[in-house]
Amino acid sequence: MSELTGISLTEDKEYLIIERFHGLLKKFKCSNYSHLYFMAREPERNDLREELIDHITTKETSFFRDLAPFEALRKTVFPRLLEQCRRSAEKRRLKIWSAACSTGQEAYSLAMVLQEMGVSPKEYQIMGTDISRMAIESARQGSYNRFEVERGVPPALLERFFETNSRNWKVKDSLKESLSFVQMPLHRPFMLPDSFDLIVCRNVAIYFASEPRTELFNRVSRHLQPHGYLLIGSTETAGDLGNLFSEIHLEPRAVFLQKK
């Protein structure tokens, strides 16, 4: 699993494999888990590898998760970054990356904050990435059930940014503008043509062992603009990155790392 996703599964997590891959034994006509494992190593079994990734990843997320960082973005980080972009000679766009975005709620929350601030989608670009094909397809659709929207979207924003048939709430095209979703793993070296003003990389490194976790934050931060911000999960630490970042405490419970 670690090779496929970077996720570290110690022996005490064996139950997770059994619980999550049980259905795949039947689907891929495997008699046991080692058969499934060897099949997944066959070069042409990309279909099985995608399914393993979709099943083993924990996609827990919500709109405006942890709230405090979104307040800090609205009050402090976005105004600072927008000012820099507007002042730049070429009036460049604000570039944001939601890394390991799961089913898209994080990226859409960032877009809602910006649009609520009156920022036009022409002034920003948000890219959401995730290793799971299923998560990315769902993020692109931007359709959520009652439980998902009630977990975080205030009624006024629901009214402004979603359309509903009373069973599902679909993100309006106006919010999807300047937002893209791409399937991309983070645990291996990757190439990106852009560097970003803000990278949000929350609640994914917690599934990695200590060294790969620090490598992940290192790799991600290479794509930050000088003085750009990295936001990690509220219960996470970035490891030994003190040489690269200064910690900025904005709201209570909103710690950003600013590239030196």
Ligand SMILES: C[S@@+](CC[C@H](N)C(=O)[O-])C[C@H]1O[C@@H](n2cnc3c(N)ncnc32)[C@H](O)[C@@H]1O
């Ligand atoms: C718990 S969710 C976090 C979602 C969101 N960032 C948040 O904090 O609400 C973790 C996400 O990380 C993704 N993930 C796990 N391993 C990954 C990897 N190696 N590369 C990219 N994404 C990965 C999973 O597919 C999942 O969607």
